Amino acid sequence: xxxxxxxxxxxxxxxxxxxxxxxxxxxxxxxxxxxxxxxxxxxxxxxxxxxxxxxxxxxxxxxxxxxxxxxxxxxxxxxxxxxxxxxxxxxxxxxxxxxxxxxxxxxxxxxxxxxxxxxxxxxxxxxxxxxxxxxxxxxxxxxxxxxxxxxxxxxxxxxxxxxxxxxxxxxxxxxxxxxxxxxxx
Numbered sequence: 001x002x003x004x005x006x007x008x009x010x011x012x013x014x015x016x017x018x019x020x021x022x023x024x025x026x027x028x029x030x031x032x033x034x035x036x037x038x039x040x041x042x043x044x045x046x047x048x049x050x051x052x053x054x055x056x057x058x059x060x061x062x063x064x065x066x067x068x069x070x071x072x073x074x075x076x077x078x079x080x081x082x083x084x085x086x087x088x089x090x091x092x093x094x095x096x097x098x099x100x101x102x103x104x105x106x107x108x109x110x111x112x113x114x115x116x117x118x119x120x121x122x123x124x125x126x127x128x129x130x131x132x133x134x135x136x137x138x139x140x141x142x143x144x145x146x147x148x149x150x151x152x153x154x155x156x157x158x159x160x161x162x163x164x165x166x167x168x169x170x171x172x173x174x175x176x177x178x179x180x181x182x183x184x185x
Contacts, residue, residue, distance in 0.1 A: 006115055008168060012037065012129040013113035017073065017103035020090040026101050028129065031069030036160035037129060038153075041111060041121040041178070042102075043074045044092045045083035048175035049119050051142040055150045056120070057096040059157075067161045070100035075111035076119070076179040084179070111178055118175035124156050124166070132160050135170035 016027045031037045042049050042056065049056075060070055072093075078085035086104045093102040105111055114123060124133035133156035140146040152171065159166045 006123075006131055006134050008131050008134075008166075010131040012039070012123075012125045012131070013110070015073075015105075015110045015113070017071075017105055017110060019101035020074075020086045020104050021093050021098075021102065024101065026071055026103060031071075034069035035067035035127050035163065036132070036157065037069040037125045038071070038157065039114065039123040039125070040070070040072045041075060041114070041116040041119055041123075042072050043076045043081070043084045043119045043176075043179075044088050045076075045081055046119045046176035047142045051140065052120060052137050052148050052150075053092075053096055055137060055148045057098055059150055059154070060099040061097070063157065063161075064099055068157055072098065072100060072102040073105050073110060073116075074102070074119075075105035075108045075116060077108075077181045079181075081179050108178075108181060116178055118173060118177055120175050121173050122153055124153070124160055126160050126166075127163065132156065132166040133170060134172075136173045139171075141174065 012028055014028055018025050074084055074089050076084035126132045137153045138149050138151045140148045156166045
């Protein structure tokens with residue numbers, strides 16, 4: 001499934017979620033003063049996320065203290081997909097050494113507000129929290145011979161934290177659909 005195209009310049013929808021590791025609450029205000037904010041909809045069970053999880057963790061480490069705020073969010077229904085329940089998400093965050101909060105969107109309201117459609121789904125907002133990038137990590141997919149580099153997302157991050165325009169040619173992220181508790185309208 002491909003991510004839903006949102007117009008560039010869309011304001012970041014508000015959220016308030018708890019980190020599955022620390023229990024601390026995070027909101028847009030938690031990232032005040034950051035040059036850019038990366039919001040990632042990810043989960044534990046999706047083969048597309050599993051394929052890129054090391055690179056996601058590496059981006060967290062590589063961009064520590066660079067002016068980039070990062071938050072991971074899992075919105076999948078844990079009843080139907082127990083691997084995406086908070087205890088398993090916590091294990092994932094600890095195993096991969098995430099340096100950013102990884103939050104559980106129990107009501108799925110945040111995923112709906114962002115129009116998140118798949119995992120992984122990457123949203124990069126500029127200093128004014130306007131959407132600057134909504135696209136793929138890179139060209140690699142499970143089963144492909146292309147290496148996972150994070151090239152597309154990293155180029156967008158580098159531009160955004162430097163205060164430069166992000167290339168408007170963006171390829172949609174591809175992954176597993178969000179596992180909704182209820183039918184979407």
